[in-house]
Amino acid sequence: MAEPQKAPTPKAPKPSIPEFVNQVRAETSKVVWPTREETIRTAGRRKSVLSRVLQAVFSGIQARPGDSSYAEELSRQTAIVELATLSERMRSLDMVVQAAPMLGLLGTVIGMIDAFSVLAVTDGAVDPTALASGIYVALITTAAGLAIALVAFFIATWLEGRIDRERNMMEAVMSAAIHGRVDPNSGAS
Numbered sequence: 001m002a003e004p005q006k007a008p009t010p011k012a013p014k015p016s017i018p019e020f021v022n023q024v025r026a027e028t029s030k031v032v033w034p035t036r037e038e039t040i041r042t043a044g045r046r047k048s049v050l051s052r053v054l055q056a057v058f059s060g061i062q063a064r065p066g067d068s069s070y071a072e073e074l075s076r077q078t079a080i081v082e083l084a085t086l087s088e089r090m091r092s093l094d095m096v097v098q099a100a101p102m103l104g105l106l107g108t109v110i111g112m113i114d115a116f117s118v119l120a121v122t123d124g125a126v127d128p129t130a131l132a133s134g135i136y137v138a139l140i141t142t143a144a145g146l147a148i149a150l151v152a153f154f155i156a157t158w159l160e161g162r163i164d165r166e167r168n169m170m171e172a173v174m175s176a177a178i179h180g181r182v183d184p185n186s187g188a189s
Contacts, residue, residue: 037062049082053170057177068178075174082170086163093159096152104145111138 045051056078060071115134119126 049086049166050169050173052082053078054173054177057174061178071178072174075178079167079170079174083163083167086166090156090159090163093152093156097149097156100145100149100152102145104142104149107141107145108138111135111141 053075057071057075060074061068064070111134113134114137115131118130118134122130
């Protein structure tokens, strides 16, 4: 059995531009906007990097309302400190990426020395199990060093990407908070 079709609802006529502007003004007048002090306190309570940068922007604007360069410099200094904190442990991770294969190579050398020392002290036929244990050490340490280096490399690459995105976001937020939103389609360069 077919369901009865509903009659299409007539579309409301589009308001004129002045009517639309008045509607928007009426709706936005209902919004309770926070004060500067409330905004600064809210940004300070959050634990994200961007909120601390925004707090610096708002503090600079509040301290010198007519001087946007002061807010820009204050936020830039905060961003530098925050990015340094984010990048601080990257050196340790880079060290692991570079040192792990070297430690694996050192294990390889030690394993091969062990294998050849078995050959050196044996007269005649060599026991294959004694020789294999040195080769086993050599291969295991090489594999472990490479595995550690690869995992650390992927983590470091991912973290560097996150830090770059955070840097870009900081720049965009600082610019938007100080200068307002910039329309990318405006043609200004």
